Amino acid sequence: MKTDVDVETSQMRREAAPRIRITGVNIHQLRAPLSRRFGWSLNWTDHRTATLVEVTTDAGLTGWGDGNWGGERLLQHP
Numbered sequence: 864m865k866t867d868v869d870v871e872t873s874q875m876r877r878e879a880a881p882r883i884r885i886t887g888v889n890i891h892q893l894r895a896p897l898s899r900r901f902g903w904s905l906n907w908t909d910h911r912t913a914t915l916v917e918v919t920t921d922a923g924l925t926g927w928g929d930g931n932w933g934g935e936r937l938l939q940h941p
Contacts, residue, residue, distance in 0.1 A: 881922065883920045883921065883922045883924065884920060884921045885918055885919070885920055886919050886920055886921050887917075887918070887919040888916065888917070888918050888919075889916070889917040889919075890914065890915070890916055890917075891914070891915040891916075891917060892912065892913075892914055892915075893912060893913045893914075893915065894910055894911070894912045895910060895911055896909060896910050897909055897910055897911060913929060913930070914929070914930050915927060915928070915929050916928040916929070916930075
């Protein structure tokens with residue numbers, strides 16, 4: 864249960880927090896050959912891929928996310 868002090872502190876934090884806006888989102892698709900083929904239960908591959916998402920803000924901050932799926936889908940459905 865929140866007290867009046869908790870609610871007041873929460874409001875003060877929101878008011879003091881800077882307003883940051885996302886100014887850009889870039890998708891980086893990486894692909895590199897493997898020195899030897901790699902296999903698992905479903906397939907074999909001779910390369911590795913990764914999708915990196917770079918998010919920039921008007922405050923000069925940059926954030927990164929990563930994954931191994933979705934590059935084409937992200938480009939087609941932003």
